[in-house]
Amino acid sequence: MSVPSTPVDNLVDVPAEEGMSIQNKKLSRIEKRAIAARGKLSSPWASGIAIIIAVLWTIPTLGLLVTSFRPQSQIQSSGWWTLLSNPGLTLDNYDEVLFGSSTKFATYFVNSLVITLPAVVIPISLALLAAYAFAWIEFKGRNVLFVAVFALQVIPIQVTLIPLLSQYVKWGISGSFWTLWLSHSIFALPLAVFLLHNFMKEIPASLVEAARVDGAGHVKIFFRVLLPLLTPAIASFAIFQFLWVWNDLLVALTFAGGTTNVAPLTVRIAELSGTRGSSWYLLSAGAFISIVVPLIVFLSLQRYFVRGLLAGSVKG
Amino acid sequence: MRSMTRRSYAALATGAAFALILAGCSDSGNKSPDASSTGKVDCAAYKQYGDLKGKTVSVYTSIVDPESKQQTDSYIPFETCTGAKIAYEGSREFESQLPVRLSAKTAPDIAYIPQPGFLKSLVADFPDAVKPAPQAVIDNATKYYSEAWVNYGTVDGKLYATPLGANVKSFVWYSPKEFADNGYTIPTTWDELMTLSQTIADSGRIPWCAGIESGTATGWPATDWLEDVVLRTAGPDVYDEWVNHTIPFNDPKIVEALATVGDVLKNPAYVNGGLGDVQSIATAPWNEAGNGIPAGTCSLMRAANFYQANWATDVTVAEKPQDNGVYAFYLPGKTADDKPLLGGGEFVTAFSDRPEVQAFQAYLSSPEWANEKAKVTGQGWISANSGLDASLLQSPIDIMSYKLLTDPAYTFRFDGSDQMPAAVGAGSFWTEMTDWIATDKSDEAVLTAIEKSWPAS
Numbered sequence: 001m002s003v004p005s006t007p008v009d010n011l012v013d014v015p016a017e018e019g020m021s022i023q024n025k026k027l028s029r030i031e032k033r034a035i036a037a038r039g040k041l042s043s044p045w046a047s048g049i050a051i052i053i054a055v056l057w058t059i060p061t062l063g064l065l066v067t068s069f070r071p072q073s074q075i076q077s078s079g080w081w082t083l084l085s086n087p088g089l090t091l092d093n094y095d096e097v098l099f100g101s102s103t104k105f106a107t108y109f110v111n112s113l114v115i116t117l118p119a120v121v122i123p124i125s126l127a128l129l130a131a132y133a134f135a136w137i138e139f140k141g142r143n144v145l146f147v148a149v150f151a152l153q154v155i156p157i158q159v160t161l162i163p164l165l166s167q168y169v170k171w172g173i174s175g176s177f178w179t180l181w182l183s184h185s186i187f188a189l190p191l192a193v194f195l196l197h198n199f200m201k202e203i204p205a206s207l208v209e210a211a212r213v214d215g216a217g218h219v220k221i222f223f224r225v226l227l228p229l230l231t232p233a234i235a236s237f238a239i240f241q242f243l244w245v246w247n248d249l250l251v252a253l254t255f256a257g258g259t260t261n262v263a264p265l266t267v268r269i270a271e272l273s274g275t276r277g278s279s280w281y282l283l284s285a286g287a288f289i290s291i292v293v294p295l296i297v298f299l300s301l302q303r304y305f306v307r308g309l310l311a312g313s314v315k316g
Numbered sequence: 317m318r319s320m321t322r323r324s325y326a327a328l329a330t331g332a333a334f335a336l337i338l339a340g341c342s343d344s345g346n347k348s349p350d351a352s353s354t355g356k357v358d359c360a361a362y363k364q365y366g367d368l369k370g371k372t373v374s375v376y377t378s379i380v381d382p383e384s385k386q387q388t389d390s391y392i393p394f395e396t397c398t399g400a401k402i403a404y405e406g407s408r409e410f411e412s413q414l415p416v417r418l419s420a421k422t423a424p425d426i427a428y429i430p431q432p433g434f435l436k437s438l439v440a441d442f443p444d445a446v447k448p449a450p451q452a453v454i455d456n457a458t459k460y461y462s463e464a465w466v467n468y469g470t471v472d473g474k475l476y477a478t479p480l481g482a483n484v485k486s487f488v489w490y491s492p493k494e495f496a497d498n499g500y501t502i503p504t505t506w507d508e509l510m511t512l513s514q515t516i517a518d519s520g521r522i523p524w525c526a527g528i529e530s531g532t533a534t535g536w537p538a539t540d541w542l543e544d545v546v547l548r549t550a551g552p553d554v555y556d557e558w559v560n561h562t563i564p565f566n567d568p569k570i571v572e573a574l575a576t577v578g579d580v581l582k583n584p585a586y587v588n589g590g591l592g593d594v595q596s597i598a599t600a601p602w603n604e605a606g607n608g609i610p611a612g613t614c615s616l617m618r619a620a621n622f623y624q625a626n627w628a629t630d631v632t633v634a635e636k637p638q639d640n641g642v643y644a645f646y647l648p649g650k651t652a653d654d655k656p657l658l659g660g661g662e663f664v665t666a667f668s669d670r671p672e673v674q675a676f677q678a679y680l681s682s683p684e685w686a687n688e689k690a691k692v693t694g695q696g697w698i699s700a701n702s703g704l705d706a707s708l709l710q711s712p713i714d715i716m717s718y719k720l721l722t723d724p725a726y727t728f729r730f731d732g733s734d735q736m737p738a739a740v741g742a743g744s745f746w747t748e749m750t751d752w753i754a755t756d757k758s759d760e761a762v763l764t765a766i767e768k769s770w771p772a773s
Contacts, residue, residue, distance in 0.1 A: 073628065076604055102385045165420035174422050254416055258407040271380040271408050277531055278603040278626050 527605025589614025
């Protein structure tokens, strides 16, 4: 136990030497904790365990990847781990998934993008405005309303499917992209408002007050002061929402139906295995094609992800 | 700036949506001349449907790619001759989505319902949505379909749905070469089938192979086994009573039938050739279980005519003995004259009575459609329509299935699990039969559990 304590002590000294004498006492408790955590995490044991967990977690995906390149007969007769004893890789599965259908795969891909982008942008835009109001504008019943919005998260989306669909039919927009944009926005808003509100609340009030003293109105405060600070939270929620919408089958199938005009990738993948499920060997290839876009989004935004999540949810 | 970005996103999305709709239109525009050029369509038989230019009929089914292509291809003569457009949509979530659409009043014009039980519950739950068949369809149905088939589309004395495709489940697949080499003959009674199994077992091989794994529907091939055997040991009348629940699910006659199934499926000397022990039936995918027949690890497998789509590409379906050849014989009845036939099919149900919908419904029940479908399908499709030209069928197993379906000597019965309430037919019947194999649950316990799950009504 004495071994990890030595580097911790050393590290604590470093900021002190850099001379933040006034704030030193206030920050040191949090910093100490962070540094202790860093000391613990950087121990070789912890690294080893982390690597083992990472490998274990990745094995199924690796298996899926290997399977997607194996010929049909081998997929059906042996497991992917027998790759070395049954060599032979092929692109046939990908070929079949991409070009085997009577409808071009690209159509579904474009549909997915057309569904997903507005379904991410609309709820974030609305939630940002709502979160600002909940955080920085005093009005009567604010807390009650906020709790109500928060409580909406509890409602399972399944109970809303048929009533919503009936409304869409009444409005004459069923079977169009509008139903999906609206539904995904509706389902995302409670969590979006909650997360962004918590993040906004963490921004020191003095910052907002200073801007107000300088004569800034709500609009200016929102765009000039808060928005730049909110980037991690927005990015993390955008990833969340993107993955949810991209992978969604239920909402798309219920509201838009499976016609090729509107059906997203997930609908195609759900049907890959054929009427009687006999082409299931195509599923691994289909999965990898559908993973590509979320993977790019996740990897390019991931540095915001952890930061944004922690900031929004763990309110000190 | 933000609102700018948002607006441009929305604009982009709307633009993309428009582009897609345009692309969709041009796609279908390209398709029809292409198809009509492959064969001149004689429009004489389509005069009766009138001019339907500019009308669209939406069709919602559980048939997806690649079979959906054959469906849409078979509508082309109708589309060319009448000018109507058929908007086809297939989904594997059909059974769960159709009631949702009906509740939300966004029903398709026509749906192909694969279970008479489902049709019954739709008529009960949505009496206004399901439209009775028009006169032209009734005429076609009575003219071209046997009474049993018409009855499965009838609810409370009213014809709602006509059969579309059909399949025959009372088949045993085997290798003609193996039979010829060993001097086995095709059994014509159940006892002969059991003797044959014993002969194969005595020669040191495992006669039967079976698999009932089918994702969330695991267990259905075992329910077909039981239904086939109930038809044989208890007879079609008891079968109907059992399916309609006028006798309990665990009636002694059914217990006896399940024991008979157990003589094969739970007999370690008889199963599971090339795949393992009795328990391996539960985990073997149904669509791969037969691979042992051409490979020589098992000799017999009970499966429907549509199993032919699951054979590897180098396997030939033919009666003539040859390497890598498979064929099927009729699962025999108790005696050679006792010929019950288990099968299934889809039913065309309309949710609209617009003239173009009724015309299309009539087309689907006509021999013209059945023949057109047979032409574009190649192999793996039959119909119980007696107007179907058997010479259009290309696969020997399709021809045999069609002969059995239209031969009055065979007593046809529709798949029982498809007629039972969904809680049983697509629920406890599957899971309990899986338990029967996987955990060696006793015959009585299985049937009693299913009986208990039957919804009170």
